[in-house]
Amino acid sequence: MNIKQIKAFLAVAESLSFAQAAHQLHLSQPALSLAVKGLEDSLGGKLLTRTTRTISLTPEGDALVPIARRLLAQWQDAEDEMKQRFALQLGKISIAAMPSFAGSLLPKAIQQYHQRFPNIQIAIDDVLSDMVVERVANNSVELGVTFEPNQAEGLTFYPLYRDEFIAILPQGHVLAEQTELTWQALLAYDFITLQRPSSVRTMIEKSLKDAQIDLAVAFDAHQLTTVVRMVSEGMGVAVVPATCRQQIREQGVLERPITHPTIERTVGVICKPRSMLSIAAAAMLDTLVDAYAHTQQ
Known part of the structure; x- marks a missing residue:
């Protein structure tokens, strides 16, 4: 059973005329008859009874009509939805x-x-x-x-x-007068970072290990927004991706380039x-x- 056969059957069932149904579907009468016969063969019995003058539905054909209407409506809905999806309208x-x-x-x-x-x-x-x-x-x-x-x-x-990591400091910090910071200078103060297994924490630890710099963490948090907030409250200093600049500025936190080593990804x-x-x-x-x-x- 396919949608072409369903359309053919429903057109004949509603008009009770192969000629009208063929005209409606823009098919030849032989092609229409073949589609209806294919549907009957696939379902296993007669759906229409034809005499020389009239066409009528068998009880099975009559039962199929509302089902066919639902199937056709669902098919049309599916077709419309997919067209909308491909047109980026849904x-x-x-x-x-x-x-x-x-x-x-x-x-x-x-x-x-x-x-x-x-x-x-x-x-x-x-x-x-x-x-x-x-x-x-x-x-x-x-x-x-x-x-x-x-x-x-x-x-x-x-x-x-490329996102380069930057140092952040609270307002009034003693390092604020410097235009660029080194890790050695920054790590003299309480350091705040993300909890493991965050990729930011991993990158910081790996870069400092490669540079043979010990990392002592005073506080760690689950989210960067929390890290920035803790810095703004004067709890310590941190190094974060430069992508965080908007949050940094909203919190009134100072930012400085960090070198020896630089970290970027x-x-x-x-x-x-x-x-x-x-x-x-x-x-x-x-x-x-x-x-x-x-x-x-």
Whole structure:
């Protein structure tokens, strides 16, 4: 049973005329008859009774009419929905983004996308960088924004920009007069950072280990917003991705370049190969790349 056969049967059942039904469907009468016969053969019995002058429905044919109408309506609804999805007039996408990006830069891209495609729903999940990759890999989301992973088998990474880590200090701190800070100078004070297993914490620890610098952590927190808040309250100093600048400025915290060593990492979009993305997700990927690729934060 297929949709062509359903349409043929319903046209004949409603008009009780093969000639009228054939005209309505723009088919020849032999083609229409063949479609109805194919439906009868697939179902296992007669749906119509024909004499030389009249056509009538068998009891089974009469029972099929409301079912056929529902099937045809559902088919039309499905066809309309898919056309809307391909035209970006309907759909939903899910994005996982590390908090530093989700809370600062992502809203700009979301706004641009929404202006172009107002009927596409967007769900945003702000999670730690490592979890972004995991959620894309297990199909929980279509797109992720994160630091470039060391390994991402089966996934594609689209670089956006290089994010350099910066030092942040509370207002009035004794290091505030310096235009650039070294790790040795910064670590003379209580240091605040993210809890393990965050990628930010991992990058800081690895970079300092390579530079043979001991890291003593006074406080750690689960979110970068909490780290910035603790610094603003004078509890210590921290090093965070420059993507956090908006939150830093909102909290009135000072920022300074940090060297010896510098830490930087590429931020980008990670996803399945483009051919596997929905039309809506592919359009969002293009929006993110157009908004941020090759720009310095």
